[in-house]
Amino acid sequence: MDSKxxxxxxxxxxxxxxxxxGARPTQNLARGALFNMLNxxxxxxxxxxxxxxxxxSGAFGLECLSRYDNANVVFTDNANTSIETIKKNVKSINCVxxxxxxxxxSGIGKFGKDADLIFVDAPYADFDLGxxxxxxxxxxxxxxAILIWEFEKIHDISGLDGWNVIKDKTYGRARFLVLRKI
Numbered sequence: 001m002d003s004k005x006x007x008x009x010x011x012x013x014x015x016x017x018x019x020x021x022g023a024r025p026t027q028n029l030a031r032g033a034l035f036n037m038l039n040x041x042x043x044x045x046x047x048x049x050x051x052x053x054x055x056x057s058g059a060f061g062l063e064c065l066s067r068y069d070n071a072n073v074v075f076t077d078n079a080n081t082s083i084e085t086i087k088k089n090v091k092s093i094n095c096v097x098x099x100x101x102x103x104x105x106s107g108i109g110k111f112g113k114d115a116d117l118i119f120v121d122a123p124y125a126d127f128d129l130g131x132x133x134x135x136x137x138x139x140x141x142x143x144x145a146i147l148i149w150e151f152e153k154i155h156d157i158s159g160l161d162g163w164n165v166i167k168d169k170t171y172g173r174a175r176f177l178v179l180r181k182i
Contacts, residue, residue: 010066020081030171048116058086060119074098112140121150138162145181
C-alpha cells in the first residue's frame with residue numbers, strides 16, 4: 001500500500017514504509033513528538049530491547065533502529081499481512097530484528113520481562129485489549145522499563161498500579177501515556 005509514512009529521523013531518515021491493509025499507523029508528526037518526549041527518559045548508551053507490540057507496519061520499531069545504534073527490536077503482531085509488511089520494511093533498511101506472529105497478551109511471557117522500551121498501540125476499537133495487556137505486563141516488566149501506550153483519547157485511565165506516569169500527551173485523536181515501571 002502506498003503511504004506517506006516514513007522514518008523521520010536517524011540513519012534511515014526519509015525511508016518510505018509499506019503499510020498493511022487497514023492499518024492505522026501513528027502519524028509522522030505524533031511519532032516525532034513521541035521520540036522527543038523520550039529524550040532524557042530513555043538510556044540509549046548501552047544495548048537495550050525495544051518491543052513493538054501491535055506492530056502493524058513496524059514504524060515505531062523501525063524508527064528505533066534508525067535512531068539508536070544500541071536498539072535490539074522485537075516486532076509482534078497477530079496478522080499475517082502485518083508480519084509480511086514488517087519483514088519487507090526491515091529488509092528495506094537491511095537490519096536484523098525479531099519478527100514474530102503472536103497474540104500480544106500471549107507474547108508477554110516471552111518478551112515482556114526483557115524489554116526496556118515497550119510500545120503498545122492496540123486497535124482503537126478494542127481498548128479493553130490494551131488494558132488487559134498493560135495489566136498482565138505489569139506483573140512481569142522489569143523495574144525501570146518504559147511503556148508507551150497509545151489509545152484513543154476518548155478513554156480515561158485509572159488504577160495504573162506499578163507504573164509512574166512520566167508524560168501524558170494528546171495528538172489529534174491519539175493519547176500517549178509514557179510510563180515507567182516501579
